[in-house]
Amino acid sequence: MKVKEVSETANVAWSPSDVYPAYLACGTSAQQLDASFNTSSTLRIYDLNIGQTNLDMKLAASVELPARFHALKWSGLGGERTGLIYGGCENKAMYVYDASKLMNKAPDYQVCTTEGLHSGPVLTLSCNYMKANFVACGSSDSEVTVWDITNLSAPIIPGKKLSLGANVSCVEFNRQVEHIFASTCAGHCVVWDLRKQTSIMTISDTVSRMKASSIIWNPSVATQLLLASDDDTTPWAQVWDLRYATSSLKTLEGHQRGIVKTAWCVHDGNLLITAAKDNKICVWNPNATERGLEIVGEFPSYNQWCFDMDWGQRDPSLVAVSSVDGCVSIYSLLGSGQPPTQSDKFSQIADSFPGMEMPAVAPQGATPQPIRLRNPPKWFARTAGASFAFGGRLLSWNNQSKSVEIAQVVTEQALVERSIQLEAALSQPHFAPFCQAKAEAAFQPSDQILWQYIGANFDSSPRNKYMELLGYSPTQVSTKIHPLISETEGFNAEFLADKMADLATNVSETEAEASLPIIQLEVEEKEENNHGLITQALLVGDLESAVELCIKDRIHPHALILAAQAGPELFAKVYIIYWYYFS
Structure with a gap:
């Protein structure tokens, strides 16, 4: 169900997982117009305002920008705590903003820009997931450029430019190998190696002739990626493995029109979301073994298709979606939320077209249903655990390591020292001195007498020792008897x-x-x-x-x-x- 929404025709990007509370960046989308035909560009940052049960989000920052966005990314690997926001704009430039300064309303929020360095609008971009200063951009005329934001004077050309003469529709860095990224252009997918500065593979489906328009890497398997087509004649997605690139491993079919956007959950490799022009947002399990069971859930449909979405980085159960009706919605995979109203959207359109006949009742979409996943997400599983064992030992594990750690937990140092003394006495064995030391250290007379009697068992003459403790020492008795x-x-x-x-x-x-x-x-x-x-x-x-x-x-x-x-x-x-x- 929908948990939050805001009236924005914008590209979206979630704040990094280390940022709390979670924020959502919304940059005015290029080639999209709202009901008022406003052509200005704004970058806004919203606080989810989770504490409130309504659908409203709290505005944390807003700034006017010179151009609208084709792509928006928020990377948490920058030097600042809240990371950097990257925007690919329609004025042939990429802008980098400091998110912390934006929210603090500092005037120097812009970090750098590539104005005048691209041949066309920056249609897509991807930040390196392991090196914060590298970002790949795709533009018109098959142009693919990798920038080091610390040195914009020396752009990195990954290889020989393709002579396809088409726009680059998508670029995406590999999540596990820092020097590998892929791009899609004119239905072809090209895999680039920055170390070799050349393309190492070109993927195209010669059987079904699917034209790939978007790409996303498998977060769990470094060599696997998913290609999706926005062509209505081939409205499906294919899973490819670079080790077996002669044909796709699997084809995901379920949409009736072309797929516009894909998002693969980093916290659970079994969850993939696709948004298509058939007004459907489907949740897939691309690793399902049985055919026909790949679709594990579906988002509520509101008779509008979506052009951008992003999976929550801090809370993986939240997904932000931008639809063409000028609404940014946040859905929850856990089924909570409230049904939205569409009368406000309809009234805005009526105000923009005065004099036109409007129906007395605003059209409503189908009754939204909660998302019901067939299997619980992986982030519900225990990521770490601990258990106490005998002797003050603590066993711990986590999903980042394949080993179990055993640690000694000391809560009472005196108890540990006494245990060490007992183990030393048992290993020697030196029972009599141990009992004597315990008797001397005892505070209560009863404890002292008890340890003396226990120590008498280990004396060379236990019987005489017992008699001495009872007050009948042979020497004393002999002294009494001898004169008589x-x-x-x-x-x-x-x-x-x-x-x-x-x-x-x-x-x-x-x-x-x-x-x-x-x-x-x-x-x-x-x-x-x-x-x-x-x-x-x-x-x-x-x-x-x-x-x-x-x-x-x-x-x-x-x-x-x-x-x-x-x-x-x-x-x-x-x-x-x-x-x-x-x-």
């Missing part, structure tokens, strides 16, 4: 043997079991016994000291049991002492 252990009282071996014999005959098993006291050992130290120290000695593994304390407290059965675990020597000693006391 006295020398064992002496005994007579013969007397002990007699006592053992008597014990075997006089004491029954039941009486012996009943005579054994029940002892409950505790960890806490008490004054009346050494049970707490016995338990501490057992915890630290000092069985000998525990046995001595059991003997001291006269709990000989426990001493025997512990001595049996300590070894035969200590058991024999305790065994003798036991029978000594019970004899």
Whole structure:
């Protein structure tokens, strides 16, 4: 649908993609007259005024010029931020304007001009897409000239002039190879090489005898171009590949009258627009594999054909179209917009022809329908992406590179340093020093104790380390027990043997079991016994000291049991002492 419009009979050119907001340049078109038959020439720059829902555009700059335009281009490769505007005019000259100075209303907006250097009107021009200072111009009598705007005194002649004696209808630089451009003249397409300064190929269809009037290069494939014919007998376009120039790759048929203008989307090589004299503007997919499916959409028809159009550089969904009824319209491929009114146009014509009978109701065109593309445009696809991975790694990609980049993202430097220390400890391995360092660096007592217990697992004697952390160090326990252990009282071996014999005959098993006291050992130290120290000695593994304390407290059965675990020597000693006391 139409999103904006302005009453201008003008050639159009979009501002470069780097310029925000987007602007539209409109230069009064040559060989076109409006209803008022005004012959003045004006270059206007419009702000799209997207914030408003109406069809009006905001005028940003306007300047009167000496001649009307056959061609208008806006290149963003100039030294200025907003680029340069190139105009091919009917007074045999090309003008170059500084867009920034035009919008700032500076008096020195003109950069340079080629007045008096062409043999006829400049009918077409094309700016080099990679070198800002080069521009190709086509004029009458098969004249093709390339200019360096920094040195207009030395024009570049691409090769031997063709002896066709006709106007050059179109010139176009290749978008990927800076020294290649093509021109059309008298139905022939000539491909030029500026390095060799000669024509390298001439393309003409000898089968269908289609007369090419316009040319545009494929933005994706450097060797492919599209030729279109404005002849009503051959109203089609052909896709050619310079590598197989004996015949065209594909013919796009859908118009009933000659094609006036073509535009190939730079952001999506599958979208091509053609405007013809049958009042139709068709959207094509020139890369479609099935015949009959090339047309993917059609612009609304308003019973007027278009002579110029340009595809939006910043917003590829917008297309500017100039029609012969004196209206510059901006259409959206996304289907948004408003239906325009034609009563104003009709009333202007009625005012210009007073006294003539006019119908009571202004004629209206067919109800405009929104543009519906069969496939989503490529600029809707993701041009870049990123995803976080484990360990703070970031994976990123973009459509300009075939590789995936992996970067380390550091959000907490302290966390990264701790991770490095942990990896170093795991690789060595040095677990005990790592746990000790973590315990020393801990702020909370609970964290400090936790790391001490974890580090105890990697000590040479984990059990003793655990006891130390619990407060039962072997050295400390030994220091407590040593003063309490006295020398064992002496005994007579013969007397002990007699006592053992008597014990075997006089004491029954039941009486012996009943005579054994029940002892409950505790960890806490008490004054009346050494049970707490016995338990501490057992915890630290000092069985000998525990046995001595059991003997001291006269709990000989426990001493025997512990001595049996300590070894035969200590058991024999305790065994003798036991029978000594019970004899």
